[in-house]
Amino acid sequence: MRSSNRKLFVSVTLNKALDQPALFRFADAETGADLSARERRLLVGGLNFHALMAPGRTLHVHLYDGTVETPPRLTDDSTFDGLSRSNRHRIDTFDIVSEVEAEDRESEPSEAASDALSELAVRHLHVSSDSVLRSDPYRPPRPGLIGSVARRVKSRAPLLYDDARDLSLLRFRRRLTTAVEPRDYASEFLPGGEHEDDVIVTAASAPEGAQKAVIIGLHWFELGGAELWAFETVRLVREAGFLPIVLTNRDSHQPWITRPELDGALLIPFSEPTVSSQTPGVEQLLRALLRTFDVRGVVVHHNQWLYDRLAWIAASRPGIPIVDSTHIVEYTGGGYPLSSAIAARSVTTHHVISPSLAAWMTDVQGIPPERVVMAPLGGLTVKPKDARFRARADDERFTVAFVGRMARQKAPEVFVAMAHRLKLRGLDLRFILHGDGELSSWVEDIIAAEGLDADIIRRTSQVPVSKTLGEAHVLVVSSHNEGLTLTTLEAIAHGVPVVSTDVGAQSDVVPASALVPRFARAAARRLAEIVAALADDEGAREELWRKERKAEKRLLSQRSASDWFKEEVGSW
Amino acid sequence: MVSVAGVVVTFNRLEKLKTVIASIEAQTHPVETLFVIDNASTDGTAEYLASLETSVPLEVVTMSVNSGGAGGFSEGMRRGYASGADHVWIMDDDCYPQPEALSSLITGFDGAVAELGPDVPFACSIVEFTDGSICEMNNPVPTWDWARLLVKGQNNVMVTACSFVSVLIPRWAIAEYGLPYSEYFIWFDDREYTLRLTNRCPGVQVLDSVVVHDMGDNRGVNFAMVDRKSLWKFAYGVRNEASWQLHHRGFLYYVEFGARLFVSLHRGRVSLDLRAKLLGKWLQGITFNPKVRYPEQTTR
Numbered sequence: 001m002r003s004s005n006r007k008l009f010v011s012v013t014l015n016k017a018l019d020q021p022a023l024f025r026f027a028d029a030e031t032g033a034d035l036s037a038r039e040r041r042l043l044v045g046g047l048n049f050h051a052l053m054a055p056g057r058t059l060h061v062h063l064y065d066g067t068v069e070t071p072p073r074l075t076d077d078s079t080f081d082g083l084s085r086s087n088r089h090r091i092d093t094f095d096i097v098s099e100v101e102a103e104d105r106e107s108e109p110s111e112a113a114s115d116a117l118s119e120l121a122v123r124h125l126h127v128s129s130d131s132v133l134r135s136d137p138y139r140p141p142r143p144g145l146i147g148s149v150a151r152r153v154k155s156r157a158p159l160l161y162d163d164a165r166d167l168s169l170l171r172f173r174r175r176l177t178t179a180v181e182p183r184d185y186a187s188e189f190l191p192g193g194e195h196e197d198d199v200i201v202t203a204a205s206a207p208e209g210a211q212k213a214v215i216i217g218l219h220w221f222e223l224g225g226a227e228l229w230a231f232e233t234v235r236l237v238r239e240a241g242f243l244p245i246v247l248t249n250r251d252s253h254q255p256w257i258t259r260p261e262l263d264g265a266l267l268i269p270f271s272e273p274t275v276s277s278q279t280p281g282v283e284q285l286l287r288a289l290l291r292t293f294d295v296r297g298v299v300v301h302h303n304q305w306l307y308d309r310l311a312w313i314a315a316s317r318p319g320i321p322i323v324d325s326t327h328i329v330e331y332t333g334g335g336y337p338l339s340s341a342i343a344a345r346s347v348t349t350h351h352v353i354s355p356s357l358a359a360w361m362t363d364v365q366g367i368p369p370e371r372v373v374m375a376p377l378g379g380l381t382v383k384p385k386d387a388r389f390r391a392r393a394d395d396e397r398f399t400v401a402f403v404g405r406m407a408r409q410k411a412p413e414v415f416v417a418m419a420h421r422l423k424l425r426g427l428d429l430r431f432i433l434h435g436d437g438e439l440s441s442w443v444e445d446i447i448a449a450e451g452l453d454a455d456i457i458r459r460t461s462q463v464p465v466s467k468t469l470g471e472a473h474v475l476v477v478s479s480h481n482e483g484l485t486l487t488t489l490e491a492i493a494h495g496v497p498v499v500s501t502d503v504g505a506q507s508d509v510v511p512a513s514a515l516v517p518r519f520a521r522a523a524a525r526r527l528a529e530i531v532a533a534l535a536d537d538e539g540a541r542e543e544l545w546r547k548e549r550k551a552e553k554r555l556l557s558q559r560s561a562s563d564w565f566k567e568e569v570g571s572w
Numbered sequence: 573m574v575s576v577a578g579v580v581v582t583f584n585r586l587e588k589l590k591t592v593i594a595s596i597e598a599q600t601h602p603v604e605t606l607f608v609i610d611n612a613s614t615d616g617t618a619e620y621l622a623s624l625e626t627s628v629p630l631e632v633v634t635m636s637v638n639s640g641g642a643g644g645f646s647e648g649m650r651r652g653y654a655s656g657a658d659h660v661w662i663m664d665d666d667c668y669p670q671p672e673a674l675s676s677l678i679t680g681f682d683g684a685v686a687e688l689g690p691d692v693p694f695a696c697s698i699v700e701f702t703d704g705s706i707c708e709m710n711n712p713v714p715t716w717d718w719a720r721l722l723v724k725g726q727n728n729v730m731v732t733a734c735s736f737v738s739v740l741i742p743r744w745a746i747a748e749y750g751l752p753y754s755e756y757f758i759w760f761d762d763r764e765y766t767l768r769l770t771n772r773c774p775g776v777q778v779l780d781s782v783v784v785h786d787m788g789d790n791r792g793v794n795f796a797m798v799d800r801k802s803l804w805k806f807a808y809g810v811r812n813e814a815s816w817q818l819h820h821r822g823f824l825y826y827v828e829f830g831a832r833l834f835v836s837l838h839r840g841r842v843s844l845d846l847r848a849k850l851l852g853k854w855l856q857g858i859t860f861n862p863k864v865r866y867p868e869q870t871t872r
Contacts, residue, residue: 062656082654083867088744090575090658122656 001186001200001315014211014243014266015099020044021243021266023292024051027058027095035127041257042127045267046074050123051098052288053277063092064126068135071251073126075285076271080117082124100292103204110198113276114284128253158413158446162480162520175338176329179366182344185311189281200281203290203316213243213266213293214572215286215313217303221254221262221269223405223437223461226327228486229353229377230301231261233325233565238264240569242296245289249305270305283312290316296572300324300340300347307339310346321572323349325561327483328504329360341365349568353377353561354484354505375564376555377486389545390495391538392473398535399430401472401496403465403487404479406437411501413446414478417524418531420450425532434459434468469494473541474534476527477510479503480518484555492552497545499530509551514544574659574678576740577652578603578628581644582665583611586620588786595668597627601675603661605629607651609644612637640757640808645736646865647754653746653867660746663738669783673697676727677740680778683726691773693745694766696731697738697781701790708792710735710785712766715774728776736762738783745769746867755862759809764816768864795833795850796840803846807853814857830854 015022018032018040024047026032032043043063050059064073064087078084107115188194214237218230237244244265248254254269268285278284286309289295297320298313300306310322324347326337337357340350344367351373352358358374361367392398400419404410412433419431433443433456447456459468465487469475475491477500484505488498492509500506501523502515516526534541578596582589589608596606606628610617612635621632633647645662652660659681661674681695699710712734721728739762752765766775798806810833818826833854837847 078868082656083650085747085866085868087653087656088747090656090743093575093656124656 001189001202017044017047021048021264022051023048023100023266024096024098027097031092031094036130037258038130038133038254039127041262041267042072042074042254042269043125045257045269046072046079046125046127047096048266049075049268049270049285050079051096051100052285052292053118054098055100055102055288056098058095058097058121059123060121061094061096061123061125062087062090063094064124065089065091066126066128066132068128068132068253070126070128071253071271072128072269073124073271074269075277076273077117077276079124079271080120080277082122084124084126086126087124100288101207103287103291105201105204108199108201108279108282111279111282111284114279114282117277118284132253133255159417159520159524162411162413165480166519177364179364180338180341183311183342184345185315195280198279198281200312200315201287202312203283203287206291206294210292210294211243212241213245213289213295214297214299214569215245215247215289215295215306216265216299217301217306218246218248219302220248220250220252221257221259222252223256226302226483227256229325229561231256231259232562233299233301233569234265235261236562236566237299237569240566240572242569242572243293245293245295247303247306249303272305274305281312283309286313287316295320297321297323297569302326302336304336304339307336307343310343314346321348321568322346323351323568325351325353326357327353328481329357337361341367347371349373351375351561351564354508355555356505356508357483373564375559375561376484377489377561387493387549388495389542389549390470390473391542396473397428397430399432399472399474400531401432401434401468401475401491402478403434403468403475403491404477404485405435406439406443408439409479409481410435410437411478411480411520411523412439412443414501414520414523414527415476416443416446416450416452416456417520418476418478418527419452419456421524421528422532423452423455425528427532427535429455429531429535431456432459432468432472433457434461434463434465436460465490466494469496472496474499474531476531477501477506478523478527480520482506484508488548489552489556492545492548495545497534497541497548499527499534499544501527508555509548511544511547511551514548574601575604575657576601576659576661576674576678577655577657578606579609579645579648579652579660579662580606580665580667581609581611581641581648581662581736582613582617583638583641583644584613584615584617585665586613586615586617588666589617590620591668591786592663592665593624593626593630595670598671599669599674600671601678603628603674604657605631605652605655607648607655608632609648609651610634611639611641611644639754640761641736642752642756642758642761643754645761646751649741649746649751650867653743657743659740659742661738661740662736663783664736664785666786667699667737667783668786669697669738669781673738673781673783674740676781677738677778680726680728680776680781681740681742684721684728684730684776687721687724687726688730688773690744692775693741693749693769693773694734694775695728695740695778695781696734696775697783698777698779699735699737699783699785702784702786703790705790707737707785707787708790709787710737712775712777714777721776727779729779730774731777732770732774733763733766734775734777736765737785738781739766741769750864750866753812753862753864755860756812757808759805760812760816764812764820794840795836796842798837798840798842798846798850800846803849807850810850810853811856811860814854815860815862816857818857819861826857 070086234244249270402415482504499514501518684692699707712731715730817829
């Protein structure tokens with residue numbers, strides 16, 4: 001391992017470009033003046049990345065247009081060499097000057113590919129326009145024969161597809177119940193290791209007086225309970241007096257990048273891959289951040305790119321707090337909790353949001369309990385006090401609600417199948433399917449195919465969730481996979497009982513009598529049975545709510561995630 | 573302003589190349605970058621280019637081996653695309669564009685887009701021989717309604733295919749349709765590529781954009797002209813076209829091409845051993861089927 005500890009830099013003052021924190025200046029101050037708030041944050045984010053990758057240099061930047069099918073391209077290797085098919089039409093060209101201090105260091109031979117990209121004088125960026133937000137988020141279909149068969153089955157027989165998926169996921173089961181071997185980063189650079197041709201070069205020190213900062217890795221700037229919490233941590237970091245440096249690593253049009261919690265943060269929405277520009281062991285982008293800012297800590301929320309580099313950060317800044325926050329053990333191999341366990345030697349504190357996940361971390365993965373913090377997310381959308389059971393008025397039609405993204409994980413098709421069964425029983429019920437997402441169009445097709453157009457009211461996220469919960473008599477959580485859903489806590493706070501699939505930590509709040517198997521067919525059948533029973537028995541409905549309310553109180557009596565994190569970051 | 577990357581592919585024609593570069597420097601619409609692809613020339617081209625100073629930004633790409641015109645154009649177009657230019661303008665090393673050639677191509681292209689829509693995939697020039705006559709080998713294939721733009725007062729003729737002698741190609745077309753098949757090496761690469769581009773909308777030949785093709789002998793070519801000296805070139809032509817007919821059009825077109833080929837060889841009284849060799853190349857078209865490469869699939 002080599003260190004690069006020369007203190008030759010002067011501290012960099014963070015500028016503003018298009019009203020955003022910036023590490024560069026435009027050669028022409030009028031550049032980008034026509035862009036919307038979202039487009040500005042995306043563009044400045046991409047340019048901050050390139051300013052860090054080309055310290056002190058002037059870059060000639062081409063900007064290209066695109067469609068809903070082309071997510072922003074801001075940091076991937078094609079933004080250096082222009083070799084992307086997305087760059088069909090150039091719409092603007094301008095120059096920027098990086099104001100990052102260069103590092104006084106000889107490149108390692110392993111950095112040749114990265115240097116070749118960085119040395120290019122031109123950059124090629126695509127910032128999708130706000131018009132793309134009017135469509136369903138585009139997710140590229142799985143290519144090939146298997147993909148096309150899967151698509152057909154999924155649309156014609158949604159539950160059959162779920163069955164097949166459950167079957168195929170059985171192969172991951174062992175991984176969920178056995179401890180994973182934590183990563184030994186240094187050994188990967190030894191002969192025979194994955195990175196035997198690379199070397200670890202730790203980051204140089206930050207200059208005296210450098211701005212204090214915290215690096216926060218997020219999944220993306222899109223809607224979701226996990227993201228609400230992630231944004232909250234950005235706000236708390238800023239309130240604690242640090243510059244939040246927020247990195248995301250999933251392609252998206254990033255509709256939520258304009259959230260007020262992100263104001264004043266240095267945002268870098270990654271587009272992948274960055275394989276060539278970021279040399280293992282050298283980590284050009286992170287080392288530029290570490291030598292420019294006085295990084296006091298790292299927070300990871302569902303960002304695999306950052307998980308992969310935590311060990312390098314820990315080697316560069318021994319002793320700084322590195323915390324992550326995980327919510328769900330995914331059936332497809334463990335998901336981010338598994339990433340957390342793999343990175344356990346670098347993570348100082350594992351935050352989890354449910355007792356079940358805390359138990360998984362300690363009992364299955366063997367992480368010392370003192371390094372696992374369980375703090376529920378309750379406070380974000382729910383005011384836990386003063387909840388009262390919402391009794392059904394005599395003239396009210398019994399209303400069954402679903403609140404969540406139209407995504408595979410949330411299984412809206414199971415909700416529709418349940419509604420279909422209830423209708424066949426001849427019950428006069430009203431259904432509300434609240435949420436939008438990449439499966440919106442598909443879900444509407446299924447509703448139409450089941451002949452439920454008149455029975456299911458569709459609501460998008462434009463309608464407040466509180467309105468739906470204010471009309472509901474039971475909330476149905478039909479998910480294939482969850483942590484502990486915020487909507488469960490919200491429903492209980494609104495006096496609405498919850499019936500749920502037995503996934504993640506739902507059982508921490510929902511009693512066994514209101515839990516159903518997660519397998520699609522069984523879930524639809526059992527959900528229909530339980531909802532039918534509750535529709536007929538107001539006493540049972542209230543009893544269920546009281547049990548859930550008690551469990552929720554017990555859970556929320558624990559220190560909330562926000563309170564814990566505020567105290568944690570306050571000590572950095 | 574519309575930005576254009578010039579692409580010239582050269583192999584052992586240094587004297588002509590000097591005139592090509594000078595002609596490009598003299599354009600009234602300057603190219604943003606000129607990419608000269610040196611196909612491993614052995615006549616001092618590399619040394620000349622290494623010390624050359626030009627009035628337009630010049631990037632010389634020296635290939636490690638001669639990749640043929642097809643390989644050179646594929647590499648040059650990839651470079652032009654990667655430079656961020658709105659169009660690439662491709663030509664051989666014996667093509668001398670007149671000073672207004674590029675400017676007229678851009679105007680003609682824009683006019684065609686205004687009339688036909690944004691799918692117009694290329695604009696090519698009129699190619700003259702050094703004596704001012706039409707160049708026999710470089711005449712584009714017109715569409716059935718070739719005069720549609722002429723009657724609208726434009727100086728454009730609609731075409732489906734042309735040779736790589738002064739062709740302006742917008743970057744979207746490269747993104748969508750990919751690069752020419754470098755595997756073709758020589759012959760039929762331009763025909764195949766421009767036919768690929770005109771799948772949805774024809775290109776145009778801009779009648780007031782003129783280049784001079786200094787090709788020595790102003791003769792068209794057909795298979796009756798095969799001799800021992802030119803066999804190598806015809807061999808590529810037969811293999812490439814056979815492959816294209818079979819894999820992009822269908823079996824009957826492949827057979828029909830074979831029939832045409834052998835009728836021509838018979839009429840030209842080409843010796844039997846050469847016919848046998850070309851028969852082999854025709855059969856080779858069955859297994860030879862390169863895949864389209866796009867800019868992002870090329871080596872970084």
